[in-house]
Amino acid sequence: MTHNKHYRIAAADPNCQDKDFLAAIASDPLLAAQVEQTQQLDNELSFLFDSPQPTQLLTNSLLDICNTESAEPAKSKMTSELPAKKNNRFGRIFAIAASFAIAAVSFTVLQSQQLSHSDLSTHALAHSEHGASFAGVINERPSINSVNYRLASFGAKFSDDLTNLSWFNGCSFDGISSLHLVFAGKQGPINVFIVPKGSNFEFQSQYSNATYQGIGHEYKDAYMMIVGLKNEKLAPFQQKIDHAIHWNI
Amino acid sequence: MNKEQVLKQKYQSLVTTYQGDLFRYAYWLTGDRQVAEDILQETFLRAWRAIDQLNEIKAAKSWLITILRRENARRFERKQLQLVDIDTEELVDHDSDNESNQQQRQLRRAIMMLASEYREPLMLQIIAGFSGEEIAELLDLNKNTVMTRLFRAKNQLKLMMNSDSQEKLNDAQ
Numbered sequence: 001m002t003h004n005k006h007y008r009i010a011a012a013d014p015n016c017q018d019k020d021f022l023a024a025i026a027s028d029p030l031l032a033a034q035v036e037q038t039q040q041l042d043n044e045l046s047f048l049f050d051s052p053q054p055t056q057l058l059t060n061s062l063l064d065i066c067n068t069e070s071a072e073p074a075k076s077k078m079t080s081e082l083p084a085k086k087n088n089r090f091g092r093i094f095a096i097a098a099s100f101a102i103a104a105v106s107f108t109v110l111q112s113q114q115l116s117h118s119d120l121s122t123h124a125l126a127h128s129e130h131g132a133s134f135a136g137v138i139n140e141r142p143s144i145n146s147v148n149y150r151l152a153s154f155g156a157k158f159s160d161d162l163t164n165l166s167w168f169n170g171c172s173f174d175g176i177s178s179l180h181l182v183f184a185g186k187q188g189p190i191n192v193f194i195v196p197k198g199s200n201f202e203f204q205s206q207y208s209n210a211t212y213q214g215i216g217h218e219y220k221d222a223y224m225m226i227v228g229l230k231n232e233k234l235a236p237f238q239q240k241i242d243h244a245i246h247w248n249i
Numbered sequence: 250m251n252k253e254q255v256l257k258q259k260y261q262s263l264v265t266t267y268q269g270d271l272f273r274y275a276y277w278l279t280g281d282r283q284v285a286e287d288i289l290q291e292t293f294l295r296a297w298r299a300i301d302q303l304n305e306i307k308a309a310k311s312w313l314i315t316i317l318r319r320e321n322a323r324r325f326e327r328k329q330l331q332l333v334d335i336d337t338e339e340l341v342d343h344d345s346d347n348e349s350n351q352q353q354r355q356l357r358r359a360i361m362m363l364a365s366e367y368r369e370p371l372m373l374q375i376i377a378g379f380s381g382e383e384i385a386e387l388l389d390l391n392k393n394t395v396m397t398r399l400f401r402a403k404n405q406l407k408l409m410m411n412s413d414s415q416e417k418l419n420d421a422q
Contacts, residue, residue: 012399054272066257
């Protein structure tokens with residue numbers, strides 16, 4: 001029973017400092033080997049769990065909390081503190097009318113948003129912003145073979161000299177299955193989107209928003225949209241990736 | 250130094266000491282950097298507001314983890330999570346030029362496939378360095394249950410990694 005217990009501890013908590021356990025390790029080479037094996041797994045796990053790191057911006061804002069907030073619980077207004085609702089017929093009619101108005105406005109806004117989504121640059125910027133919190137945060141160092149496996153469906157492949165790729169995955173551009181790759185740039189991540197033609201996309205070769213700038217390149221059967229931070233030099237990167245990609249394999 | 254200055258110093262030393270571990274814990278708990286940042290902000294805001302209640306600095310880490318876990322639970326109460334629009338199709342990895350990178354990816358995938366009841370004790374052990382007793386106290390479980398979950402988590406990781414390797418070996422043959 002104790003023997004089994006020690007083996008379970010070795011597999012669960014190899015750094016356990018119980019005297020019985022330490023004595024058992026000293027007298028049982030198989031148990032010692034099990035401890036070593038689990039420690040090795042724990043080391044691999046701790047290496048993996050060691051990222052990501054908080055940004056300096058986050059650290060500063062955490063440190064600043066004590067300067068901007070009072071060290072007492074905020075007194076939130078409870079529902080019971082709100083004035084009692086009056087059973088007002090006019091109020092209900094007004095509320096129903098307002099709901100219709102809100103629904104109509106929402107529908108119009110949604111329609112206009114859907115229209116703007118056929119704009120390639122809007123998609124590229126939105127995907128870059130959305131992906132900033134997870135895409136390439138951990139350098140997964142994907143192999144060129146796994147990227148080319150996905151790229152084959154687009155009729156393309158990358159040559160072996162593709163460097164600094166940290167992450168890739170599929171994404172959707174207005175329902176068109178596309179590929180999102182993240183490279184390590186000099187100023188931050190560089191997002192590359194490979195979007196097959198097949199929808200009436202509006203194409204722009206240059207675009208930007210408050211944070212990002214982008215360039216686009218049109219190939220025979222696909223677009224390549226490259227997005228980086230404002231101070232990133234994208235043109236040399238674009239030349240490099242254009243050199244590395246081969247179409248119609 | 251007046252009382253407020255002492256509290257501020259205490260708070261800021263908590264941030265500098267524990268923000269890294271707490272951030273990684275939140276990240277691996279939620280799988281989303283932005284959500285992890287939000288949870289960390291809320292956690293430290295609550296910690297600052299209750300800083301008077303922290304008497305023993307030795308208990309600070311488990312105190313902060315408890316606040317963080319509550320914040321994460323509140324997130325589910327407040328709203329359904331936004332769906333990520335990027336597809337989560339498994340990456341197909343036929344070959345790799347670097348065996349250790351491939352192994353790391355396998356391990357990462359295996360961790361994300363663990364049930365949260367196994368993943369969380371594992372994170373508390375590896376990221377925060379808590380002992381079985383401390384994990385039991387934090388998760389309100391008895392120590393044997395924690396040890397069983399850690400044992401199973403690690404066994405599952407080994408099995409998943411071995412089966413991945415075996416599949417690749419079979420593919421190569």
